[in-house]
Amino acid sequence: MVVSKIVDLPDSSENGDDLVIPDMMFTQGKEPVGVSMALSQSSSSVSSHPIDGPPCHCSWRTVLVMAWTDENPGRCFYKCYLHGFFTWDDTEEPHGWQKLSLLEARDQIHRLREDKKSLYNKITELQKQLTVQATAEPAHRPAEEEIDLSTTQNSVYSNREKMLRQSFLISWGGCIATTAIMLYSLKPYI
Known part of the structure; x- marks a missing residue:
């Protein structure tokens, strides 16, 4: 070597x-x-x-x-x-x-590199803090703040039912409107 x-x-x-x-x-x-x-x-x-x-x-x-x-x-x-x-x-x-x-350009490049390094270090530090906080949070969460799973599921089902009802009504409304237009256009021939 x-x-x-x-x-x-x-x-x-x-x-x-x-x-x-x-x-x-x-x-x-x-x-x-x-x-x-x-x-x-x-x-x-x-x-x-x-x-x-x-x-x-x-x-x-x-x-x-x-x-x-x-x-x-x-x-x-x-x-x-x-x-x-x-x-x-x-x-x-x-x-x-x-x-x-x-010389000014070189110094600015050095400053920007240092800023970039410090930002990467800050991001790494914040990610570590977030990881520590995420692992520690479930153990320290009070019981009244826990989310009730059944309430969440009920709200999801009710939202789905509303969407289905709306789509059903819109499709029937479209069908009726189409039929009415066809009958109106065929009226002279009947």
């Missing part, structure tokens, strides 16, 4: 993520098979397939990645995940309003 540290990525600097690549995934002179797939799931990837960049010192292809550091926000570079080789894709560093906009 080959383990290399992912650097200049917003998530990996906080979590300490490592990219683990089995040795059998490599062939001499080519990029590792699993690197492009791992990058497609990362928010710092520019594309899901490797872009031909300058080769590493080991003659393997490099992968295009985007940096999100304070010094180089949104700046693309080519990187070899095994040896740490990198070179900038562009020659010009972001500056002025572009740099400020990229």
